Structure formats: structure tokens, C-alpha cells
Amino acid sequence: MTHCRRLAVTLRYNLLDEPLIRTRLVAGGQPKSFSLPSLFLALRQDAVRDFPALRPHQRHPWHAFLVQLAAIALHRAGRSELFDSEAAWRQALLDLTPEHPDGAAWCLIAPHDRPAFMQAPVPGGQIDGWKNTLRAADELDMLVTSKNHDLKAARMRRAEVDDWIMALISLQTQEGFLGAGNYGISRMNGGFASRPAIGVVPTGHWGQRWARDVSVLLTHREAIVDQQGLKDAGGICLVWLQPWDGEASLPFGALDPWYIEICRRIRLLFRAEISATYAITTGSKASRIDAKSRNGLTGDPWMPIDLAAEKALTISAEGFHYRLAVELLFGNKFSRPVAQIVSADDGPHSLVVLTQGVTRGQGKTEGYHERHIPISPKVRQFMLQEHTDRLAKVASDRVSAIGQVRSVLWTALAALFDKGSAKDKFSDSAKNKASDFSKPLEQAEDARFFIALNEEIESEQPDNERLQWLVSMADAAESILKHAFTAGPQCGEQRYRAQAAALSRFHSGLRNPKTLPDLANHLRQLSIDKELP
Numbered sequence: 001m002t003h004c005r006r007l008a009v010t011l012r013y014n015l016l017d018e019p020l021i022r023t024r025l026v027a028g029g030q031p032k033s034f035s036l037p038s039l040f041l042a043l044r045q046d047a048v049r050d051f052p053a054l055r056p057h058q059r060h061p062w063h064a065f066l067v068q069l070a071a072i073a074l075h076r077a078g079r080s081e082l083f084d085s086e087a088a089w090r091q092a093l094l095d096l097t098p099e100h101p102d103g104a105a106w107c108l109i110a111p112h113d114r115p116a117f118m119q120a121p122v123p124g125g126q127i128d129g130w131k132n133t134l135r136a137a138d139e140l141d142m143l144v145t146s147k148n149h150d151l152k153a154a155r156m157r158r159a160e161v162d163d164w165i166m167a168l169i170s171l172q173t174q175e176g177f178l179g180a181g182n183y184g185i186s187r188m189n190g191g192f193a194s195r196p197a198i199g200v201v202p203t204g205h206w207g208q209r210w211a212r213d214v215s216v217l218l219t220h221r222e223a224i225v226d227q228q229g230l231k232d233a234g235g236i237c238l239v240w241l242q243p244w245d246g247e248a249s250l251p252f253g254a255l256d257p258w259y260i261e262i263c264r265r266i267r268l269l270f271r272a273e274i275s276a277t278y279a280i281t282t283g284s285k286a287s288r289i290d291a292k293s294r295n296g297l298t299g300d301p302w303m304p305i306d307l308a309a310e311k312a313l314t315i316s317a318e319g320f321h322y323r324l325a326v327e328l329l330f331g332n333k334f335s336r337p338v339a340q341i342v343s344a345d346d347g348p349h350s351l352v353v354l355t356q357g358v359t360r361g362q363g364k365t366e367g368y369h370e371r372h373i374p375i376s377p378k379v380r381q382f383m384l385q386e387h388t389d390r391l392a393k394v395a396s397d398r399v400s401a402i403g404q405v406r407s408v409l410w411t412a413l414a415a416l417f418d419k420g421s422a423k424d425k426f427s428d429s430a431k432n433k434a435s436d437f438s439k440p441l442e443q444a445e446d447a448r449f450f451i452a453l454n455e456e457i458e459s460e461q462p463d464n465e466r467l468q469w470l471v472s473m474a475d476a477a478e479s480i481l482k483h484a485f486t487a488g489p490q491c492g493e494q495r496y497r498a499q500a501a502a503l504s505r506f507h508s509g510l511r512n513p514k515t516l517p518d519l520a521n522h523l524r525q526l527s528i529d530k531e532l533p
Helices: 036-044 056-076 086-094 161-174 206-219 221-228 322-330 377-384 389-417 428-458 462-487 492-510 517-531
Strands: 012-014 021-025 031-034 048-050 107-109 132-134 197-201 236-238 255-260 265-271 276-282 351-361 364-375
Touching: 021 036, 021 161, 031 036, 036 048, 036 056, 036 086, 036 206, 048 206, 056 086, 056 161, 056 206, 056 236, 056 255, 056 351, 056 364, 107 161, 107 265, 161 265, 161 276, 197 206, 206 221, 221 255, 322 351, 322 364, 322 389, 322 428, 364 377, 364 428, 377 389, 377 428, 389 428, 389 462, 389 492, 428 462, 462 492, 462 517, 492 517
Parallel strands: 236 255
Antiparallel strands: 012 107, 021 031, 021 048, 132 276, 197 351, 265 276, 351 364
């Protein structure tokens, strides 16, 4: 198929004027579609429940895009309050593209020598050499599937317009390096990293969080400018407005602090004879933004920074497990991004801290991770006052306790699978089985970690609350051990010896005062009480 500049390309799918974005409303889940300006007004009213086209891994890029765009528009208009009319939002967005008063930069399809939504202009408008044609919206998206295990590739052959919108934003604002000519975004630590996010979610719906984060961005603008060396005035806000020949990179210092970037050369087209949208792409010889040396330090409002390593967080295939989550919330290893900082405006009630991110490898994704961390009123107050030392101590003690009980369980399991060996040098087979069978304990504790932590912090008797948690964890560990008996030795004396050795190691380990003194004392006292007449 030839895509030459002589083809008449007309403006199509204008996000400023057409209701292209499907939603379901808070009121009864009724479907309603919006333009960008009318969506901003609906978000201001917190009237939107969700977006049917939005896939899980696209949630943060979409939220970040809406927040950054609104903050940019308000700042350029000299305002700190949200606009209260659709017309005002429309004008503010159009004012961001003064060289394109017809709204071309907000259209999904526009002449190739002009910007289209999230698509850079092609100098000269020639795309004859662009060979890669994508006919489905999910082919365009950043999510690389492995043997189609996670998501079926190219399943959206009859995509709606907002499927293309979400895919464009996902690709252009969170993709990494994917081979020669396919460079990644600036807001991550290296090409094989990711763009994880953490932020406070107040009570309410999509609009409540959106409005909160817009306010946060406006409040912290000057600080980010100073910290990152970005432009307070006249910086590039919408990177897709800049012509891109695939050769040159934009200097980081030329950007606005809330810049919305792109990383790939893409143009969307429309075939009238079959009424279908499709995309064509080509590679580049350099990344769009020259920021490799920054290691992801860009002032991203949702990105934690590893302070010692001076680089943005990269999540592993484990995602936001409880150990990492504790460090992000209460530790000193990572700086807290501005969206994570609790403020008095977040209200007096419980909050949620939301973590999101895609784990990437070389040429693949290893999973989408999302965690909702409940923040109780007392925990919220400690975080508001920045008195997190107690929280960090309680949380780290719990992390250590889980590790201790897991170690006791693992040793007992290894003894079981090694036929009751009295030595600590177990066979590789026994060790592998012990690791597999002990995983459910840590998984269960991971799932309830912050609920149980909140209960201890909120309790009038925190020591008793912690002890009850330890006892319940020990009981769960013993249940796992006994369940594993069916996978251990099964014949005669070997079976008895292996199970007896495993139980002996397990109970002696829990009663060791050097392991968990409070639990050991409690268990010893229970034994004494049982012996009393």
C-alpha cells in the first residue's frame, strides 16, 4: 500500500469537538461519550465512573495524560482553578496549538506535514518509505505479548475511535526500547525499564483523583522547574507538535515541566472504501528526547526516585510486593513523588495509595502490576505530619517477622522432603520443593499486609494486635506444612520419620526466643497453661 503525500488527507476525529471518548457515568452506569473539553467538565463534577475502552495497563498513562494536559492548559491560561464550562476548556486547549487554529493537532487524522493527535508532523509530508502497517489498535499499543499468553494480539480489528486514542497514549507515553529504530520514552530509567507510578487516591471517582492531581501539579510546578532544569515559560508542552524527521532529538532543557511526550513516528489514516482506521509507523535514528543520561529523573509527578542510585524506580516481575511497597511508603530509599504526598486537602477520611506499572524485559513485557494500599485515618495523620518513623518501624518489623516464619516453614518443609534428614544440608530437590510449598505463606501475608498493619496502628492495644497476627501467621504456616505431608514420603517408617522431623523443626523454630521473642513466649505460656491441672 502506498501512503504518499499526494493522497488527500482531511481532518478527521477531532477530540476538541467530537464525542469520541466513551465513558460510563457514576449515575447508574449510563453510557455517555465526550469530547476532551466536555470530559474535563464531567471530571470536574466527578461524574465519570470508568472508560470502557481503557485496558488495565493503560490506566496510568490515561490518568497522567488527562492530568498533565489540564495542568498545562490552566497554567498557560494563568489560572489555578478548573474551568467551569466546556467552551472555556476548549479554548484553553486550542490555545496550546496556536499555529493550528483549525484543531488539526487534536485530530487523530490530519495531513502528514501537520501534527495530528499524539503524532508528530513529517517534514515534507512524505511517508512513502513507511512500511509497517498496523490494522488493529492493540497492534499499536506498547504491550508486547509472549505467545499471546497475556492478551491476544491484534484482536481489535473493528476498533472504536477511543481504542486508537488509548493505544496511542499508552505507546507514546510509556513504551521503552524495542530494537533498533524503536526508542523509548524519557520518563524511565533505561530502555528496558518501565514507567511505574504511585499516588494518593482520595475518596470519590475518576474526577476526584484527576482534580486532586491537577492541583498538585500546579502547586509544585516551580519546584520541579528548579530541580530538573526545565523551562518555566515557553517550554515545549505537547511534544507531538514538533516536526520530527527521525534524526534529531529534542534537548531536555527545552521542555515544560509537565511535557506530554511521544517516542515513536506514527501516522493514522482512514480508508473510506472500507470505513476503517489504520496506522503506519517507521523507525528513528535517535530518541525523541535527549534524556538518556538522566536515568529517568524528569520530574514525573508519579515516579519514585532511588536516591542513592539517582535513578527512577524500575519494578521487577514481582511487581509491588509488600517489601517494596513498605519502602515506597515509609522508607528512606526512594523519594516520594509529588502525587504521593498526603495533604490536608485530601480530607479527614481513609485514603488509598495506588501503585501501577508494567514490567518490561528485552523485547517483552512480564506483566502489569497494580496495588491498592489502604491508608487508615491514623496512618494518614502520621503521613500528613511526615512522622513516619513509627510507621516504618512497625512495618519493617512485620516484614522481618514474615521472613522469620517463612524461614522456619521452609526448613521444616526441606526436612520433610529430605525424608526427615537431621542435617541442615538438604538435597537440591528438597530445597526446590520447600521453596515451592512455602510460597503460599508469603503470598497470603502480602495480600493482607497493609490491612493488618492498619489494624495494629489503629488499635488501643497494638502489642496484642501484633501478637494475634503472629499467631495467625504461625497457624497458617503449620497448615501449609501439614498439607505438604501428602507430597512427602508415603511409605511406612520413612513417612513417620519425615513428618515427625518436620513438625519438630517447625515447633522448635517458632519457640526459639531468638527468632520471634513475643511469639515464642506466647507459645511457651500456652504449653505451661496446658500442663496445669
